[in-house]
Amino acid sequence: MGNTNQPLLLQGNEAIVEGAIAAGCRFFAGYPITPATEIAEGMSVKMPMVDGTFVQMEDEIGSMGAIIGASLTGVKSMTATSGPGFSLMQENIGFACITEVPCVVVNIMRGGPSTGLPTNPAQGDIMQSRWGTHGDHPIIVLCPHSVEECFYATIKAFNLSERYRVPVILTTDEVIAHMREKITLPPAESLEIIERVRPNVPPDWYIPYEDNSIGVPPMSAFGDGYRYHVTGLVHDVRGFPTSRPDEVDAFIHRLHRKIDKGLPYIQEGEYFLMDDAEVAIISYGSVARSAKQAAILAREKGQKVGVFRPITIWPFMRGAVEEILKNVRAVIIPEMNMGQYSREVKRVDQGYARIITLNRVDGQVITPDDILRKLKEVY
Amino acid sequence: MPEYTRLIHNYLRHDKKFPHVWCPGCGNGILLGSLIRAIDKTGLSKDDIVLVSGIGCSGRLPVYVDFNTLHTTHGRALTYATGVKLAKPSLNVITIMGDGDSMAIGGNHFIHAARRNIDITAIILNNSIYGMTGGQYSPTTPYGMRASTAVYNSIEQAFKISELAVTAGAVFVGRQTVYNAKLLDNLIEKAILKKGFSVVEVVTHCHVQYGRQNKLGSAVDMLKWQRDNSIPVEKAAKMSPEELKDKIITGILVDKDLPVYEEEYEKVRERAKGLA
Structure with a gap:
């Protein structure tokens, strides 16, 4: 370091x-x-x-x-x-x-x-x-x-x-x-540094893919005496290939459940000038820098614009986005693509707010000016 | 207790359900027996052995044995093995691949692993066909032979796996048939103990796919063919290319020493820390 x-x-x-x-x-x-x-x-x-x-x-x-x-x-x-x-x-x-x-x-x-x-x-x-x-x-x-x-x-x-x-x-x-x-x-x-949980049972007792309360089994390292099988085939709790429907179903569901249960810990976003915002810009990566600048410039003109910036892109921050959609009249989603994150926002919008996309695919950054021009559609 | 009972109980997994996936008469089981006997002779601890495979009939081999076993994606066994060995050099890493696995989809990884000279033993089961998917032609299917994707016969030239390994820089290369199982035991043992990237090409038969499509007879007939067409490398040296056509040259093709990657990287660490 x-x-x-x-x-x-x-x-x-x-x-x-x-x-x-x-x-x-x-x-x-x-x-x-x-x-x-x-x-x-x-x-x-x-x-x-x-x-x-x-x-x-x-x-x-x-x-x-x-x-x-x-x-x-x-x-x-x-x-x-x-x-x-x-x-x-x-x-x-x-x-x-x-x-x-x-x-x-x-x-x-x-x-x-x-x-x-x-x-x-x-x-x-x-x-x-x-x-x-x-x-x-x-x-x-x-x-x-x-x-x-x-x-x-x-x-x-x-x-x-x-x-x-x-x-x-x-x-x-x-x-x-x-x-x-x-x-x-x-x-x-x-710094908080997290290490994977390792088994603390004797090797004979180790069941490498056994479910538990958090859905994350302890992981042994090769060479530590816990000899087990790792395969890209769907496997049972011992790691052996299976196509038994009940075992397959439980396994695939556990993979998803462990992440779903962790959402509050996994998902992180930044709220910038969002407290009283009536228009939100949702953006990430370098575009979020332009979005913040655009919000500052808009507020100088008296327009109550804020920025929500998901740091966790996936799993999609559905709860946070829904809350924003309910509290603003319009959302602008600038992206350097043809509209990818905006598809997710549209998916959860139940008519709460107007959604406006701003897309650039010419290899150039989206500037604060680009966003300010788009803001004219709602002001 | 008979020797084979001791080997079975010591090396086959007790909690894995049998029977295995291979067809009756398959040579993969002979190689599995050879591998176990060879590992037993080396005296290496089961905890320190990592057996890595790719996809195909050969890919299913590690699940039956009581080592650290890793069944990876098609063609990529050597890349995973590279990560295992470099991250924890105290482990003994052995990869099991098929001819399609190692020569087609994984061909690039194979030549680079040979060039890099990491201490990995690569065992390749060469049955000249994609068996698991139903007998399509592979990079080692000989010219003119039939396969389910070459019903008008293959028009491609076959790779010679061992010769490719020699050219790519492997420090130890040997070839043997499953017919000569005892010789195979010895060859695998030498390859495991060799420092650096070693290759064992195991010539085997797929009587169910390759044999049936080419009317080569039963598993026994194909084993007899292996017996009758094997030429030890020492004898082959005195024969002409015409005499060696369609023969299997067996034995150790190369055994040399080159700097081993892990040891060289230890020097890199010392240089990076300003110690050397």
């Missing part, structure tokens, strides 16, 4: 590296890709300093497989990529979901589809981060909007991953990844 108590000028990507190390990440596997490469570079320098391991794999599929393998030995692990690489990782992300292996995947969003706009920002992977891998699966996705928040969101990503035994996607856009801001790293002892 870098020096604490003195201000540093870091990129978002560098702050993610610092956050990962602070969170206890000791294994990184990656493959070069713009605009996430600085994370791999940073980890290649810092992992060996803290007795961790960095390995550059042959592709992103391999990176994802390697971090799952590392995590199974009890070591916190991470990879980082952007759109094309994130697409390649999806099958193995599903493996981490079904085997409940904690790991963190950073996806720095760039313009897509395909090779798209490698050096330009976008937010086109919101839906992919939720539904990219096949089958019904729970997942957690966090989206920081500043360099400092990159640091803390990375720690939170590891904590949630360890606590719920689920892969956590940390996603943001090229602007946040490459922007430099002042950040003072906190002393390590001030």
Whole structure:
């Protein structure tokens, strides 16, 4: 970890590296890709300093497989990529979901589809981060909007991953990844770091996928004497493949229940000038910075505009959004995509408020002016 | 207690329901027996062994044995094994893959694992066909042979797995048939004890898919074919390419030493900390 108590000028990507190390990440596997490469570079320098391991794999599929393998030995692990690489990782992300292996995947969003706009920002992977891998699966996705928040969101990503035994996607856009801001790293002892629960029963008693009150079974590390089977097939409580309907049903439901029960802890959002707002801007990532500036400028004109910024993108913050929809007359949702998060907001809007989307897919950021112009539709 | 009873009770999982998924007469069971006998000879602790597989008939092997077992995605066993070994080098990591698993979908991982020289033992069951999905042609199906996706016969050239492993830089490469099970035991034992990336190509038969579609007879007929067409590598060295056509060259093809990744990475850690 870098020096604490003195201000540093870091990129978002560098702050993610610092956050990962602070969170206890000791294994990184990656493959070069713009605009996430600085994370791999940073980890290649810092992992060996803290007795961790960095390995550059042959592709992103391999990176994802390697971090799952590392995590199974009890070591916190991470990879980082952007759109094309994130697409390649999806099958193995599903493996981490079904085997409940904690790991963190950073996806720095760039313009897509395909090779798209490698050096330009976008937010086109919101839906992919939720539904990219096949089958019904729970997942957690966090989206920081500043360099400092990159640091803390990375720690939170590891904590949630360890606590719920689920892969956590940390996603943001090229602007946040490459922007430099002042950040003072906190002393390590001030941070809450969560470790996965390990079995405390004798190996003979260990039932690796047995349900409990929180739906998260203790996880043994390979080599600790608890020899058990890990498979991407649907499995029974002992980890052995099953297609018995009652066992399959209980298993898939437990995977979802453990996340549902954790929602109050998992979901986090920022309310900016929202107390008396009659119009809300819902935005995340770099766009939220423009949204905040737009709200400040609108209030100078006497328009009561606020910003709600989900930091937890998935699971969708339904409760918070519904509450906002009931208390404002209009919601503006600016996104650097054709409208992905806005689909979720529209889904839960029961005619409470007017919903206006603002979409940019030209590789350019959404400016405060863009949002102010949109505000004219409601003022 | 007879030796085989001791091995069964020590290495097969007591709580796993049998029978296994393989067809009667399948060679995968012979390899499983070989693997257990070889591991037993090494004296390694069950707690320290991680058995990693991909997808296919071969992928089902680890579930039956009492190690740390990991049944991964198709073709990716070596990537998971890489993570396991690098994160906890004290573990002995063995991967089990099939010919489709390791050469088609996982071909890229295979050559890079060989090049990287991490201390992993890669066992590849080569039956020249995709068995589990119903007999489609694989990267090792010989030219001119029939498969359910090549009913007009395969027009592709087959990979030679061991030769590819040698070229990709594996420090230990051996090939053996399931017919010669005792020799297979010895080969696997040597591969497990070898430091660095070692490959064992296990030539086996799929009489149910490959054999039936190509009219090669029963499992016994195909085992006899293995017996009659195996040429030890020492003898093969004195034979012409024409004489070796369609023969199985068995034995140790390469056994050399190169820097092992984990040991090299320990030096990287020292350099990073300014100690070296």
